[in-house]
Amino acid sequence: MTIKLYCFGESGNAYKAALALQFSGLDWEPVFVDFFAGASRAPEFREMNVMGEAPVLQDGDMRLTQSGAIQQYITDKSGKLGGAPEDKYEVLRWVLWDNHKLSSQAGMTRFLMNFLPEDKRPEQVIGFMQGRLKAAYDTLNSHLEGRDWIVGKGLTNADLSCCGYLYYPEPFGFDRKDYPNIDAWLTRISDTPGWKHPYDLMPGNPSDRA
DSSP: OOEEEEEOTTOHHHHHHHHHHHHHTOOEEEEEOOGGGTGGGSHHHHHHOTTOOSOEEEETTEEEESHHHHHHHHHHHHSOSSOSGGGHHHHHHHHHHIIIIIHHHHHHHHHHHHSSOGGGOOHHHHHHHHHHHHHHHHHHHHHTTTOSSSSTTSOOHHHHHHTTTTTOOSOSSOOGGGOHHHHHHHHHHHTSTTOOOHHHHSSOOGGGGO
């Protein structure tokens, strides 16, 4: 049975789940959620996810929301992306760190800077968020010194979680050249067979609304 991932291309959180599916070898297909037209807040979507968010994974009778939970489900089902058995909690630690310190800040900052009308962009809030993001980038860049991957000796959900927003072209205060270890790590991920850019992996692109 084909797994369905309800998602949209602009969402870094959906991208984490889509990448995990892409690298897992499981049979899956994306289902477009027209977030910017309010689809995730519609009653029929709320019946599927009371949180009103994407991504949502549907695998037969199994339905999951939240990217970290979806990634773990994919690992449990495919046996991939979890790292060595002794790495389980270290992978989880970095997924939780990303959700709190990196992706949550990057997603909000990118939204404020690119998807709001210019006259409604709160510059002081954006500046504050970018300061917090710089601290997160510094933490990740330092951790990757002398390492190929965030945890262990191969690609794991820790990598897929932390990279979720870092391939997007819209400006939000991140420049790969300023963080050489992150830059090299992102290249390793994108060189992995099966990798696709978020706008190629999932339906939905800012150009659709231009």
